Amino acid sequence: MAHSPTLGTLLRRLIDVLDGAVEESxxxxxxDYRPRYTPIMRELLAQGPATIRALAKRSGVTHSATGQTVNQMAKHGLVTLTTGDDARERIVALTPHAEKLVPQLQQLWAATEAAARTLDDSLGLSLPEVIARTLKLLEEVPFSERLREASNPVFPQ
Structure with missing residues (x-):
């Protein structure tokens, strides 16, 4: 008997499809650039050098994922890392190489946004709005709580 894909499987597949197409572009x-670099690049372009903690907070990406992404970007010569006032703190800054890529990246980001709008038009709704609304609802009532409530009949306490 075939099972329908679950929500998590569908979301992972959606990210794979979208990121794969963007990476191909x-x-x-x-x-030599990855979609996961974009939130960090945009924050550095908008605000200048910043700590990994500040980048994570402003971009909405977890601290761990931001650190991993910054390390990948450093290996590709897109950012430099220097020690901050606190020896545990690292300051991230764009390299001249990264700054040269910005006009081309901005064109590709605009094309990505335009392509996303065509998807929204085909869906008849705004996928980013649906996702943002979903995340807001999950802040109000976390999925773990929803899961516990849904499990109560199955696993009485």
Whole structure:
């Protein structure tokens, strides 16, 4: 008996499909660049050098994922890391190489936004709005709580 994909499977698949297409557009443009770099790049462009903690907070990406992404970006020559006032703190800044890529990246980001709007038009709704609303609802009532409530008949306490 075949099972329908679960929510988690569908969400992972959606991210794989979207990120794969965007990454392919970067490769087609001759860039060695990953979609996961974009939130960090945008924050550094908007605010200048920052700590990993500040980048995580402003971009909405977890501290751990931000640290991993920054390390990958450093290996690709896109950012530099220097020690902050606190020896445990690292300051992230764009390299001249990264700054040269910005005009091309901005064109690709605009194309990505335009493509996303065509998806929204085809769906008849705004996928980013649906996701943002879902996240807001999950802040109000976390999924773990919803799961406990749904499990009560199955696992009486």
């Amino acid at each position: 970067y490769a087609d443009a001759g860039l």
